[in-house]
Amino acid sequence: MERVFGVMSRFLSNATNRVDAKGRVSVPAGFRSALSERGVQELYCLQDFIFPAISVGGPDLLDRYERQIASVDPFSPEANRMSLLVHGGGVFMRLDAEGRLMVTDFIRDFTGISSEVTFVGRSDHFQLWQPQAFSEAQAAARQGRMSSRPA
Amino acid sequence: MERVFGVMSRFLSNATNRVDAKGRVSVPAGFRSALSERGVQELYCLQDFIFPAISVGGPDLLDRYERQIASVDPFSPEANRMSLLVHGGGVFMRLDAEGRLMVTDFIRDFTGISSEVTFVGRSDHFQLWQPQAFSEAQAAARQGRMSSRPA
DNA sequence: TGGGACCATATGGGCGTCAATGGGAACGAC
DNA sequence: GTCGTTCCCATTGACGCCCATATGGTCCCA
Numbered sequence: 338m339e340r341v342f343g344v345m346s347r348f349l350s351n352a353t354n355r356v357d358a359k360g361r362v363s364v365p366a367g368f369r370s371a372l373s374e375r376g377v378q379e380l381y382c383l384q385d386f387i388f389p390a391i392s393v394g395g396p397d398l399l400d401r402y403e404r405q406i407a408s409v410d411p412f413s414p415e416a417n418r419m420s421l422l423v424h425g426g427g428v429f430m431r432l433d434a435e436g437r438l439m440v441t442d443f444i445r446d447f448t449g450i451s452s453e454v455t456f457v458g459r460s461d462h463f464q465l466w467q468p469q470a471f472s473e474a475q476a477a478a479r480q481g482r483m484s485s486r487p488a
Numbered sequence: 489m490e491r492v493f494g495v496m497s498r499f500l501s502n503a504t505n506r507v508d509a510k511g512r513v514s515v516p517a518g519f520r521s522a523l524s525e526r527g528v529q530e531l532y533c534l535q536d537f538i539f540p541a542i543s544v545g546g547p548d549l550l551d552r553y554e555r556q557i558a559s560v561d562p563f564s565p566e567a568n569r570m571s572l573l574v575h576g577g578g579v580f581m582r583l584d585a586e587g588r589l590m591v592t593d594f595i596r597d598f599t600g601i602s603s604e605v606t607f608v609g610r611s612d613h614f615q616l617w618q619p620q621a622f623s624e625a626q627a628a629a630r631q632g633r634m635s636s637r638p639a
Numbered sequence: 640t641g642g643g644a645c646c647a648t649a650t651g652g653g654c655g656t657c658a659a660t661g662g663g664a665a666c667g668a669c
Numbered sequence: 670g671t672c673g674t675t676c677c678c679a680t681t682g683a684c685g686c687c688c689a690t691a692t693g694g695t696c697c698c699a
Contacts, residue, residue: 354649354650355649355650357649357650357651357652358651358652359651359652359683359684360683360684361650363648363649363650365648365649366647366648366649386630387630403611412537412556414538417536417537417538417539418629418632419629420610420611421539421608421610421625421626421629422626422629422630424498424499424500424608424609424610424611425501425502425608425609425610425615425622425626426501426502426626427500427501427609428500428501428609429500429501431685433685433686433687434685434686434687435648435649435650435687436648436649437649437650439684439685443501443502443503505659505660506659506660508659508660508661508662509661509662510661510662510673510674512660514658514659514660516658516659517657517658517659584674584675584676585675585676585677586658586659586660586676586677587658587659588659588660590674
């Protein structure tokens with residue numbers, strides 16, 4: 338059975354927040370309400386396969402990847418390789434009472450994030466980016482796939 | 489009968505800890521609680537089939553590998569090789585009162601681990617890696633064919 | 640329509656608890 | 670005896686939980 342969400346429960350747009358002295362950062366309120374609309378409490382965070390970004394979503398995000406792994410021989414090199422990324426590159430986190438998350442070394446090392454985090458909506462999940470890396474990737478994406486766009 | 493575990497009892501993410509002067513290393517708290525949730529006390533350690541890593545889990549881990557061996561032609565070079573690794577390369581270990589394990593020569597020789605250990609979650613078990621070997625293997629896996637989006 | 644009360648969000652920081660780590664001492668094998 | 674292992678305790682630094690403040694916006698009402 339497929340659950341249907343309202344428009345507001347989708348993750349849209351982007352925002353940049355500061356990391357405080359204790360290494361915490363506030364998740365934008367819009368993303369937090371989207372999470373609670375989806376009943377998500379445990380956050381699954383995964384190192385993106387292509388970009389230097391962390392994808393954040395509910396446990397269903399992990400489920401989707403695990404189904405993909407399960408579709409091949411569990412002892413095959415392919416399954417081993419995918420598990421290395423999905424399980425070894427993923428982690429569960431929770432927000433504190435104020436809706437903040439810890440920017441751990443796990444996140445810093447992979448994204449290059451230091452003092453600021455750009456939150457980027459991806460419809461069914463969102464991502465954590467180093468601000469400059471995001472604007473560059475976004476600019477590159479415009480060049481690449483949307484070059485036929487009129488000036 | 490299949491036992492179902494909560495989200496938190498899975499082995500996820502990776503963390504690097506130091507080996508002390510006595511050759512001990514702390515198992516990350518999250519992995520320890522996953523072990524106790526599964527009622528695992530005796531740890532079974534064996535060499536990964538593909539990567540220079542040691543897999544660690546409960547006795548059920550051995551069961552799964554033995555079933556895998558049994559599923560292929562027992563006289564094939566493949567079964568011979570797997571048995572050599574599983575039966576000849578497996579060992580039982582226990583954690584001390586503080587949740588640390590000894591980094592034996594068995595582990596050092598196969599993984600190249602010396603002063604630091606990277607613990608890598610693999611959902612139903614976890615692995616011990618030499619830190620640099622892990623980041624290289626993960627980067628290589630990312631270069632592979634896995635689609636950036638699950639099916 | 641301007642002013643002000645009110646509210647939500649983002650941010651800062653205190654403090655207790657626990658994990659990671661280090662090292663001493665007892666114990667056992669050889 | 671010596672070496673290696675196990676048990677126990679100490680330290681410290683990180684993290685979770687709590688409350689306080691700032692900032693910007695919205696709403697209401699005179």
